[in-house]
Amino acid sequence: MPLLQVLNLSVRFGDAVAVGRISFSIAAGETLGLVGESGSGKSVTSLAIMRLLPSGAVTGGSIRFKGTELLSLPEKVMRPYRGRELAMIFQEPMTALNPVMAVGEQVAEAVRAHWPGLGRAEVRERVLAALDEVALPSAAKRYGEYPHQFSGGQRQRILIAMAVVNKPALLIADEPTTALDVTVQAQILLLLRRLREKHGLAMLFISHDLAVTAQVADRVAVMQGGCVIEENRTAELFRAPQHPYTQSLLMAVPTMRTDRTRPLATLQ
Ligand SMILES: Nc1ncnc2c1ncn2[C@@H]1O[C@H](COP(=O)(O)OP(=O)(O)O)[C@@H](O)[C@H]1O
Ligand SMILES: [Mg+2]
Secondary structure, X not given: OOOEEEEEEEEEEOOEEEEEEEEEEEXXXXXXXXXXXXXXXXXXXXXXXXXXXXXXXXXXXXXXXXXXXXXXXXXXXXXXXEOOOEEEXXXXXXXXXXXXXXXXXXXXXXHHHHOOOOOHHHHHHHHHHHHHHOOOOXXXXXXXXXXXXXXXXXXXXHHHHHHHOOOOOEEEEEOOOOOOOHHHHHHHHHHHHHHHHHHOOEEEEEEOOXXXXXXXXXXXXXXXXXXXXXXXXXXXXXXXXOOHHHHHHHHOOOOOOOOOOOOOOOOO
């Protein structure tokens, strides 16, 4: 049984179809990349899995996690999954963090939300272990500092710590490196790969950038206009892309053989 099985998922906002009957699955420990241009339905798909869509959204189809149908779960039963079994990190670490709360306390809140009975020392120990895991420098010393006192890359590390502190089975990363510069982006990708190897973490890695996705994903699903138009193992997708849209995405990926004197093909 796959860890996550999405079958004919559709999401509508009124008459507008944001996602139209898409299917994919993720095995335990596996990373699936979801790639597509802006507006293709990637974030809506991830929010549907987390059951965080706004109330106007109408969903259809099925999302099974460890065999449990998430779409029909009452909110009260869904809540323990969110942030515990299923965790999510977003593109913009500054808006995802609370600006007036110490970062250590924010990670601690994620722990207490699921283990309300834990003592202060035990919570702090788990927080520091998570901050250590994401290689935040001087974590114990900086526990009480605020988000603005950290760099963009460090803030993304703190968000990743918050996501993995409860040891989830599936991490959804929605454009986790898009807001970061290229060097920091490479460090965060390396961190995600390490966490995955160490904990057997499964990942849904979302990006508009196929080259970035190929660095972490075992398989890639390509979305366009709310549909998955192609899916394959990463190496196969690069070797033999079937759909013209996938081919155009690949043309935009620089390779050793790319003629850098010519302008890059654009995506849209
Ligand atoms: N809350 C919403 N209300 C109405 N339409 C929405 C809402 N959120 C997203 N959409 C629409 O759904 C489509 C997919 O959006 P999204 O999943 O955010 O794209 P992506 O993440 O691939 O850039 C877009 O057309 C977007 O305008
Ligand atoms: Mg998005």
